[in-house]
Amino acid sequence: MKRDVAVLGVGQTKFGSHPDKTLPELFAEAFFEAFDSSNIELRDIEAIYFGNFVGEITDGAANLGGFIADEIGLSGIPAYRFEGACASSSVAFREAYLAVKHGIYDCVLVGGAEKLHSAGTPIGTRALATALDSAYEVNSGLTFPGVFALIARLYAKTYDIPLDKLREKIAHVSVKNHKYGAMNPKAQFYNKFGNLKVEDVLNSRMICSPLTLFDCCPMTDGASAVIIATADFAEDRVDEPIYVRGTGQASAGSLFRQKWDIVKALPRRKSAEMAYKEAGMTPKDIDVAFIHDCFTIAEVIASEAMGFFEYGKGADAVEEGLTWADGEIPINPDGGLIGKGHPVGATGTAQIYSAVKLLRGELDFVKIDAETAITDTLGGDFGTLVNIILSVHRR
């Protein structure tokens, strides 16, 4: 018994700094927005799929399923916590989707919360590094900016682009995503850096060469929530259900174990192909993409692996404007991780929040005609990859 699945309400807190709230309190805020726009009863929700990456380190908090359920008045139902680094809530979403699709539940809550900003940069950087190989990568002091710095330098070499030229090209990702982030009231950088220039990116503080501060997404506190159900259930309750048309997921080990293709991000290609296949679509059918731009170069290599551009052409594409809101394939018109913020465990369902709002024509600050969107969430150095395709059309 396979059923079509759709999104009802979505919710997202303002991204940024929330030192005054616990993880469950922060999540409750996102949940209430999602619930209040779903036209359902509390008792309709049969299970909770919650994503969180490092609650133990930032808040001394684990076993979060129960605390989340209790905080929002749903104590008693099954509540799971999912951890797949930055892809935690996308993994949660995919599991929730599969459960509804295959008849386990009719209506469930998915979401995530994280408090990395409040943790401070040294602890936050160490917490993020737990998503790397703990024995063989972290020992050298490798960090996530470091991983993508290694990839940037290798990308330049592989495609024979002078490193300084590549830095300029990928700086456009930061300029673009900050432009949209500055327009997004829920973004960490709302009203900030909207007029960032390529030179500002190049001249900001070096974090891991060749990546500077503006090549990186920030540390963020935030939460997001999504209610999904069978398409029939959703159609009875909301005017514009957004249908989940396909999902994909893939895995890999440490970066150095993936020696065959680190600039090509093979796990992402596998995950995206799984999602396209289930949806019966190709990259040409996608109108807008919400891609894991943890770093400028990360968006570029993702845009290639997902099939929007040939390998080696992604950096040119952003420089030429093809991924801007008025371009061929708009990428991250909500600001992405760079402009909107990256509350790790909440990021995947926050991408879905933006995608759903945009497909419903409710993303007021940017106008894009779109019927189909894809999300892309990356955990670790390609260890966990999830892609989700959403559409206004059921079939």
Next chain:
Amino acid sequence: MFKDFFSALMEGKLIGAKCRECEEITCPPKSTCNRCGSRNLEIVELSGKGKIVSYTVTYVAPLGYDREVPYVVAIVELDEGAWIIGRLDVDAEKADNEDLIGKRVEVYGKEFPTEQFYPDKQRRVVPMFRVVE
């Protein structure tokens, strides 16, 4: 297993796991072959020589590593084919001003203080890469 790898490295030996099915060298060793997934492996000593694939100078370090900045993290492709991650023992300025990709290196081990989250609670060993050309 990971402690054996670092103990050998501190004794001047870089060890890998050679696959008896497909000949692939997996380094550092893991429970299965990095190419074919076979468990039919034997531990072998490698040449400890290779070339730089990519590198980055780290200026912002995690808690526990902040006293070591700036440091240069690199991926090296060993002559036996495996890639490993370690640190280049060149100074940050040289690494940022020159293109070191493709340079030949030799691997050796260096001990650093461990930190609360590192799996070895006694010490933290880092594969170091010495440029030899």
